[in-house]
Every structure is written in C-alpha cells, then in structure tokens.
Amino acid sequence: MASGWAGDGAVQEQIDSTIEDAVQRARSQLPKGESLTHCEECDTPIPQARREAIPGVRLCVKCQTEHDRENAAYAGYNRRGSKDSQLR
Template sequence: MAGGWTRDGAVQDQIDDTVKDAVLRARALTPQGESAEECDDCGEPIPPKRRAALPGVRTCIACQSVRDQAVQHSTINRRGSKDSQLR
C-alpha cells in the first residue's frame, strides 16, 4: 500500500535497495587475494586457521575486533527520508 504520489510497492523497493546496498558494501569490504602471515597493525603472526578461513585477511583477530568497533553504521534510510525528497 503506497500513499500520496508513490506507486504501489515503492516501500518494498526502498527496503530491497537498502539491503542490496548493504550486501554490495559488505562484499566490497571482504578481503580477497593472498593472506598476510603477520598482522598489518601489530605485526603478530596470523594463525593458519584464520588465514584459511578468510582468504586475503590482513589483520589478527584482536586488531580486527578493534577495527570493527570503530565502524559506525548509519541508522537513517536516505532513500526513504522525506527531508531528502523535499529539498
């Protein structure tokens, strides 16, 4: 059910686009290629099981955990924001 000037299914299209964007971003951030044997951040050896599980990994678990905590995710759906549509 759409309202106003939107067509039917527009809300679902926004949801689908948001999910698609998140998947594409995650794929782009996934390391690829040959794994490093030592962490790029601290220089500690990366365990062989980690290198086998994540091809292209460049950091140890501890340093990657710190990096993951530093990432801030937006909770705003810009595609569905009425403010952005009215400007």
C-alpha cells in the same frame, strides 16, 4: 497501498534497495587476495589456521575485533528521503 506521490511498490522497492546497499557494503569489505603472514597494523604473526579459514586475511584477531567495533558504529542512512527515515 501507496498514498500521495509514491507508486504501489514504492515501500518494497525502498526496503529492497536498502538491503541491496547493505549487502554490497558487506561484500566490499570482504578480504581479497592472498592472506598475510603478519598483521598489517601491528605486525603480529597471523596463525595459519586463521589464514586458511579466511582467505585474504590482513589483520590479526585483536586488530580485526577493533576494526569491527569501529564499523559497528556505522548505522547507515536512508538516502531516499522517505518519511520513515525522517522520523528516526
């Protein structure tokens, strides 16, 4: 049940769009191509098991962990300007 100017499926459309954006963002961060033998940030050798487990890997475990930690700070935002996004 929508109120005001929103259509009946507006809330679900917003939820679906937010999830789709998150999935696209995650897919864009997946490694592509051939795995490197050495980390592109610190030049540490990348173990063969890691290269086989994650095709296209470019970072060692230590650098990848730091990279993931930095990206976790990204909370995303709702560009659609709904009232619930303004209440955060």
